[in-house]
Amino acid sequence: MAGSRIKLELSRVVQGESRLGVLKGLGRTGQHCLEVPGCLLYSHLGTVPHLTQDTLHTLKNIPAVTQVTLSSVAEHQEVLQEFKGGFKKFAGLHDTVVYCSLHDPAALCPPGYTTNKTVSVWGSGGRIELTVAKFMAIQKTIQPDWYQSMADGETWQSNTSRKRLRKSVDRTLAHLDECLTIHQNSQDLQGVEVFGVVEGGDILEERARSARETAKRPVAGFCLDGFQTGSMDQTLRTQLIKAIAKELPEDKPRLLQGVGRPDEVLACVEAGVDLFEGFFPFQVTERGCALSFSFDISLDPERAVLELNDDETCRAGEGQPNGEVTDGDQTQMTSFEINLKDKRYHDDFRPLVEGCGCYCCVNHQRAYLHHLLVTNELLAGVLLMIHNTAHYIGFFSTLREALANDKLDLLKRRQVILIATSFSVTVTPDGFESA
Ligand SMILES: [Zn+2]
Numbered sequence: 001m002a003g004s005r006i007k008l009e010l011s012r013v014v015q016g017e018s019r020l021g022v023l024k025g026l027g028r029t030g031q032h033c034l035e036v037p038g039c040l041l042y043s044h045l046g047t048v049p050h051l052t053q054d055t056l057h058t059l060k061n062i063p064a065v066t067q068v069t070l071s072s073v074a075e076h077q078e079v080l081q082e083f084k085g086g087f088k089k090f091a092g093l094h095d096t097v098v099y100c101s102l103h104d105p106a107a108l109c110p111p112g113y114t115t116n117k118t119v120s121v122w123g124s125g126g127r128i129e130l131t132v133a134k135f136m137a138i139q140k141t142i143q144p145d146w147y148q149s150m151a152d153g154e155t156w157q158s159n160t161s162r163k164r165l166r167k168s169v170d171r172t173l174a175h176l177d178e179c180l181t182i183h184q185n186s187q188d189l190q191g192v193e194v195f196g197v198v199e200g201g202d203i204l205e206e207r208a209r210s211a212r213e214t215a216k217r218p219v220a221g222f223c224l225d226g227f228q229t230g231s232m233d234q235t236l237r238t239q240l241i242k243a244i245a246k247e248l249p250e251d252k253p254r255l256l257q258g259v260g261r262p263d264e265v266l267a268c269v270e271a272g273v274d275l276f277e278g279f280f281p282f283q284v285t286e287r288g289c290a291l292s293f294s295f296d297i298s299l300d301p302e303r304a305v306l307e308l309n310d311d312e313t314c315r316a317g318e319g320q321p322n323g324e325v326t327d328g329d330q331t332q333m334t335s336f337e338i339n340l341k342d343k344r345y346h347d348d349f350r351p352l353v354e355g356c357g358c359y360c361c362v363n364h365q366r367a368y369l370h371h372l373l374v375t376n377e378l379l380a381g382v383l384l385m386i387h388n389t390a391h392y393i394g395f396f397s398t399l400r401e402a403l404a405n406d407k408l409d410l411l412k413r414r415q416v417i418l419i420a421t422s423f424s425v426t427v428t429p430d431g432f433e434s435a
Pocket residue numbers: 352353356357358359360361362386387388390
């Protein structure tokens with residue numbers, strides 16, 4: 001039965017909203033756990049892009065939950081059905097929990113294809129239209145440990161009308177009820193958990209209604225949809241998430257979809273979010289960049305400024321103070337990364353990040369990565385993905401440490417310094433220039 005085993009044990013709630021704890025009872029046998037605030041492991045068809053399982057496991061503290069997107073698996077349904085063993089076995093995954101989301105957070109989903117009874121997802125072969133029956137048939141062949149119920153999330157654009165937002169909340173609740181009915185009568189989905197989806201766009205009452213009604217259903221947790229980077233500013237996002245959190249039970253996790261930037265993560269944790277999708281390191285890797293922001297909370301803020309001066313002029317100026325974004329293009333470079341394709345790195349013999357213990361930083365220098373990138377060597381993606389994933393996991397680990405030791409403000413100040421320092425820089429097609 002859905003919602004019966006996953007348990008969120010909170011060890012601290014800071015200022016009534018930021019939650020620190022452990023999500024227990026994950027997986028069919030309930031032996032896995034995940035610390036919160038935390039992120040999931042992003043994958044393409046079960047594999048972290050660029051990394052083999054062996055390479056992945058050279059990293060420490062890998063999240064216990066792998067995110068697989070239904071959009072990518074849907075077109076393989078017939079093969080999976082024939083295989084019978086479920087997606088985890090099919091993809092050669094062993095010691096991980098599989099969570100199946102509807103969409104890929106790193107891929108844009110074109111709007112305009114949702115009806116009363118269907119939603120559309122895009123695979124490599126094009127659009128796939130899903131009814132609840134088809135959606136659930138795919139879940140039965142995937143056999144994930146936990147999945148997001150079908151939802152009408154086509155409301156993230158800021159000009160969406162109130163009427164359309166209300167409709168998305170109603171449809172999403174109807175889809176959830178239908179999913180739960182099929183789920184409860186399915187032998188294949190016994191022991192699998194369902195997350196309900198909170199919709200409602202930028203209207204506070206609709207957000208609260210969606211949360212309240214979803215919480216009445218037997219779900220194991222909640223996906224907060226329609227908040228993705230670029231869809232709204234952080235002030236509004238925080239306000240809406242706080243309103244949602246008031247309607248949700250304390251002991252069930254809240255997973256925020258489509259948000260991965262470190263400054264936005266911090267602000268959303270403060271509003272009451274527990275889990276994030278881990279797609280950000282992949283996006284950074286794909287643009288040939290390395291995460292380089294410092295999150296060391298043992299340094300005092302003044303020293304942090306000195307430390308940043310070194311790299312400040314080669315970061316992008318996209319971020320604005322308070323984490324506001326100016327447009328929704330998630331492929332744009334952020335102030336948390338350096339562009340290793342830039343010619344300034346051709347003779348830079350330092351590691352990507354001083355003191356980083358990942359395989360890439362221990363064995364290679366920025367100059368080598370620069371060379372791999374400009375010659376389009378596949379190894380560039382491998383090494384960048386190792387570093388970016390390790391760096392991002394490290395950030396979440398420090399975030400939890402900061403919550404445990406009342407240092408969240410210090411961590412936030414470091415982010416503000418970073419964004420403010422990088423804001424005076426503009427990106428040009430050939431490289432970077434100070435504004
Ligand atoms: Zn590294």
